[in-house]
Amino acid sequence: MDTRSSIIEATAELLARSPSGDVSTRAVSEAAGVQQPVLYRLFGDKSGLLRATVDYVWDQYLGSKRAAEKSDDPLEDLRAGWDSHTAFALAHPNAYKLMFSSALDSEPEAAEEAMRILREVLERLAKQGRLRVTPDMAARMVMTANTGVALALITRPRLYPDQNLSVMVRDAIHRAILLAPEGTAAHAADAAAHDARRAAATTLLSSVDEFTPQPFTPAESALLKQWLAQIAGSGQPS
Amino acid sequence: MDTRSSIIEATAELLARSPSGDVSTRAVSEAAGVQQPVLYRLFGDKSGLLRATVDYVWDQYLGSKRAAEKSDDPLEDLRAGWDSHTAFALAHPNAYKLMFSSALDSEPEAAEEAMRILREVLERLAKQGRLRVTPDMAARMVMTANTGVALALITRPRLYPDQNLSVMVRDAIHRAILLAPEGTAAHAADAAAHDARRAAATTLLSSVDEFTPQPFTPAESALLKQWLAQIAGSGQPS
DNA sequence: CGCTTGGTGTTATCGTCGATGACATGGATA
DNA sequence: TATCCATGTCATCGACGATAACACCAAGCG
Known part of the structure; x- marks a missing residue:
């Protein structure tokens, strides 16, 4: 050696x-x-x-x-x-x-x-x-x-x-x-839909606590937020 | 000092x-x-x-x-x-x-x-x-x-x-x-937030069943959808 | 063969560093 | 006045990066 x-x-x-x-x-x-x-x-x-x-x-x-x-x-x-x-x-x-x-x-x-x-x-x-x-x-x-x-x-x-x-x-x-790929419209639509879901969940998540009047009990809010966070955080391929 | x-x-x-x-x-x-x-x-x-x-x-x-x-x-x-x-x-x-x-x-x-x-x-x-x-x-x-x-x-x-x-x-x-800015920035933030919230709830509501893989049990889905519908239908401004 | 040479490795040591134990001092408090 | 604690000093330790001086040994060459 x-x-x-x-x-x-x-x-x-x-x-x-x-x-x-x-x-x-x-x-x-x-x-x-x-x-x-x-x-x-x-x-x-x-x-x-x-x-x-x-x-x-x-x-x-x-x-x-x-x-x-x-x-x-x-x-x-x-x-x-x-x-x-x-x-x-x-x-x-x-x-x-x-x-x-x-x-x-x-x-x-x-x-x-x-x-x-x-x-x-x-x-x-x-x-x-x-x-x-x-x-x-x-x-x-x-x-x-x-x-x-x-x-x-x-x-x-x-x-x-x-x-x-x-x-x-x-x-x-x-x-x-990168320039956006021209083809793959279906794929783009999928990604866009997925993206929209995550964005929607994120938006809701940040405002659940501020609803007035608050329609949910604390326990309900907590569970709802947990689910929303799960949707908002879900990974997404390109 | x-x-x-x-x-x-x-x-x-x-x-x-x-x-x-x-x-x-x-x-x-x-x-x-x-x-x-x-x-x-x-x-x-x-x-x-x-x-x-x-x-x-x-x-x-x-x-x-x-x-x-x-x-x-x-x-x-x-x-x-x-x-x-x-x-x-x-x-x-x-x-x-x-x-x-x-x-x-x-x-x-x-x-x-x-x-x-x-x-x-x-x-x-x-x-x-x-x-x-x-x-x-x-x-x-x-x-x-x-x-x-x-x-x-x-x-x-x-x-x-x-x-x-x-x-x-x-x-x-x-x-x-960031989401691409949709309209003019002159929109009142509160109103935009409220609109965004309802729109977000609507968006999510329409796609909860289509998550793949489905992260929720049927019972969870049902409850989540009920809450989302409540948010989507709420008319009160924040 | 005998001598040199250059590559390889060792021993011993230097100066700097972060860190600490033991001790001095001085003012507030009981 | 006696005590105590905060503040600071002196002296020193062990670990570190680095280097000078020397020892060995095989290859090259007269």
């Missing part, structure tokens, strides 16, 4: 198990069975070690995901890319934080690769004339929103318990950068 | 000038003219000191912005809130990173207050029947996207040079959570 590789693997292991999201060079060198100066000769400094580790973890995850090849519809790839990004963040929160929250002094290659993959999908969409903004602008909008959602899910899971959040923000951004 | 206040001000000063975004307790105690243990007695630990400092900086910024009072259009307030959030991040990047990137073990009050202000505006919109999702969901969507944009602008300014990015993402999210 390559010394460099075993150090990186030890770092990845410790990082994944670290509650604080940090790792000491001493712990790494001990786990890898070497002395500290080895790390500094191979990686320059701690930041370099972490950067190499993040790239390693990212490559591993991406490799296991690359089985899902490019579909013929770039929109599908765009959605899959977003979901994959979010899933990686949840699967490797500490590595993800290092990747985007940037305690590192220089950007990991993984962050640039994520951006590259995203831009490539967007350029395919642009070639089909389905983008309403430049691929660059679209890439920035998608990437910033995606990292925002992912970091929130990671660092404040209690505040963001909703499983649909990522998909909702995803579709919000996608609708903003 | 209060010792606690002068320590916080010294910390804020050092934090603003710190290239790394970090501050040592030694530097703080020296700048404030006290010894280290004072910090630990007043703030518990370094995290507590930073949290107090973030709250202080945020309050200062918010105070200078509170001159812009609530307008009569909550949508204007929603946009202003987003822009204000982004502007704060750019004006106080280190404080902002502490606020949302969370090296802190517990959340600063400032982060919760930002969320509170946002939710309040969204609830005003919901009462006017202009939200297509629950205020909670809307708040999460707006907050995550906004922090994502702000963190990207702060930590990767070279990758995100576009000045329009924040506004583009802002409007993308707002379009996704």
